[in-house]
Amino acid sequence: MQYMLLIYTDEAATPAPKPGEAVTISPAYVAYTQALHEAKVWRAGDRLQPISTATTVRMVNGRSEVLNGPYAETREQLGGYYLIDVPDLDAALSWAARCPAASRGHVEVRPLWTMS
Amino acid sequence: MDDVVDAPTRQAAEAVARRSYGKLIAFLAARTRDVAGAEDALSEAFAAALAAWPESGVPRNPEAWLLTAARRKMIDTARQRHTRDGTAEHLVLLAELAEGDGDDPEAIPDDRLALMFACTHPGIAPEVRAPLMLQVILGFDAATIASAFLVAPSTMGQRLSRAKAKIRDAGIPFRVPVQHEWHEWHERLDAVLEAIYATYAEGWVDAGGTDLRRRNLAEEAIWLGSLVAALLPQEPEALGLLSLMLHAHARRNARRNAQGRYVPLAEQDPALWDVAMIDQAEALLSCAARSHAVGRYQLEAAIQSAHGVRRRSGRADWPAIEQLYDALVAMTGSPVAGINRAIAVAETRGPAAALALLDGLAGDPRLAQYQPYWAARAGLLARMGDRHTADQAYERAMGLETDAAVREFLLQQRLALVTADPPGPMVRYDEPPPSQERPWPGPTSTSGKTAT
Numbered sequence: 048m049q050y051m052l053l054i055y056t057d058e059a060a061t062p063a064p065k066p067g068e069a070v071t072i073s074p075a076y077v078a079y080t081q082a083l084h085e086a087k088v089w090r091a092g093d094r095l096q097p098i099s100t101a102t103t104v105r106m107v108n109g110r111s112e113v114l115n116g117p118y119a120e121t122r123e124q125l126g127g128y129y130l131i132d133v134p135d136l137d138a139a140l141s142w143a144a145r146c147p148a149a150s151r152g153h154v155e156v157r158p159l160w161t162m163s
Numbered sequence: 164m165d166d167v168v169d170a171p172t173r174q175a176a177e178a179v180a181r182r183s184y185g186k187l188i189a190f191l192a193a194r195t196r197d198v199a200g201a202e203d204a205l206s207e208a209f210a211a212a213l214a215a216w217p218e219s220g221v222p223r224n225p226e227a228w229l230l231t232a233a234r235r236k237m238i239d240t241a242r243q244r245h246t247r248d249g250t251a252e253h254l255v256l257l258a259e260l261a262e263g264d265g266d267d268p269e270a271i272p273d274d275r276l277a278l279m280f281a282c283t284h285p286g287i288a289p290e291v292r293a294p295l296m297l298q299v300i301l302g303f304d305a306a307t308i309a310s311a312f313l314v315a316p317s318t319m320g321q322r323l324s325r326a327k328a329k330i331r332d333a334g335i336p337f338r339v340p341v342q343h344e345w346h347e348w349h350e351r352l353d354a355v356l357e358a359i360y361a362t363y364a365e366g367w368v369d370a371g372g373t374d375l376r377r378r379n380l381a382e383e384a385i386w387l388g389s390l391v392a393a394l395l396p397q398e399p400e401a402l403g404l405l406s407l408m409l410h411a412h413a414r415r416n417a418r419r420n421a422q423g424r425y426v427p428l429a430e431q432d433p434a435l436w437d438v439a440m441i442d443q444a445e446a447l448l449s450c451a452a453r454s455h456a457v458g459r460y461q462l463e464a465a466i467q468s469a470h471g472v473r474r475r476s477g478r479a480d481w482p483a484i485e486q487l488y489d490a491l492v493a494m495t496g497s498p499v500a501g502i503n504r505a506i507a508v509a510e511t512r513g514p515a516a517a518l519a520l521l522d523g524l525a526g527d528p529r530l531a532q533y534q535p536y537w538a539a540r541a542g543l544l545a546r547m548g549d550r551h552t553a554d555q556a557y558e559r560a561m562g563l564e565t566d567a568a569v570r571e572f573l574l575q576q577r578l579a580l581v582t583a584d585p586p587g588p589m590v591r592y593d594e595p596p597p598s599q600e601r602p603w604p605g606p607t608s609t610s611g612k613t614a615t
Contacts, residue, residue, distance in 0.1 A: 074574055075561060082562025086532055140313050150567035 056152030403460035410467035
């Protein structure tokens, strides 16, 4: 079963590299991603650029509305995700607990709707 | 509890809850087999107490007051059910429950041991036994238990209700098994001890004590272990388990430094160990040894005792630790014990011999996701000067770790690979006691929980 691990962290606590600057991934994330691969549960995963790069779109009464910034201004923001394939929620939670973000922010675990 | 309730009442109710919750549930449930019903009745009795005691004053025997209130509530519920489905069985239960009304209120029989045996009955799924015991004996709520066991709260709630329904519907008995039926008795007692140790292991994970509720979990497990040891003082394994938990718990303040960094057992300052607790653990272990029936908990307690020798001699008694792990591996066949044996062998015969032992375990697919295996491997490889392979193993261990402090420690070990002259750092991941009990990851896992 596929689960999305949505990573919420405080950007201010861990400043992201400025756009254009080389992106370095912390050894903890490299190790975690590697462990997901070794366990053959990794399907996808990436880090998102900081919320300063976000643009939010919606249609209001047939007219587009485009806003700078993220959908919701909260202290912890969606900063990345992993998509994993594991047998059940218990297994997904155990991988979520190992995610470095679980020690600093929050990791939300959501199953995917599976279209058949 | 409500703000409008005055402080003395709330304190009295909380004190009773802490002291007697399990005893009251055990009394009510043992006579009805209805654990959920007993919990409901007792929680209503507590609510009634909070309403009545500010007016009437806290009764002389609050336990008896609560028991009477809960018992009446259960009888009412049973009567309603009886009129609905009309079974004779309820009449019997009613009679049993009503019996003893007006007895000496001081003498509430202690059925907690029977309740523990019901919670760990073979008919209850192994992964629910420890959570069930936490809930019915100690009154933990499902959400707290779910957090500790890394399970979704809704899932934990369902598992607990299903287990309680099973106890009621399948007629799981509330009694201490017959002790002269040797085989059954030992299997059943093992299940009780295992659930207590699983509880301790969950509490142990939070070494920093950052999660207050979870630190309590280790202490609650010790409390449960003391209860079982007190009720079954002739059982060496019950004493062995308590000794093991006390030995491990005696080091709780040494496992992190002032900055919150992880301190491996070999580098802990023995001055920070709790000497009184160690003495207590030693006394229990020698008491258990008198019965000449060695078991896994006594062996594990003896291993902890041999680590504790460092307090006086400056060095753990590694030859003894190796021998004890030999015995433990022979007895349990546990690959986790095998990892710890290899760590001991590294001290007695060197890293190459230890690595050969680890290689012997490598066929077990469950080890692929078992952090201590990779950490031990990395340490041995580093000591042998194989920096590249050591680095890969450290990385694997980091990726499987849940504790940020341990993850940081592993990272520092990796970084030291680059700067250290061979033979590199020592094996530094040797924190054996509850890690042995960490549930297995991988396909054969019953609970789906993974190790840290």
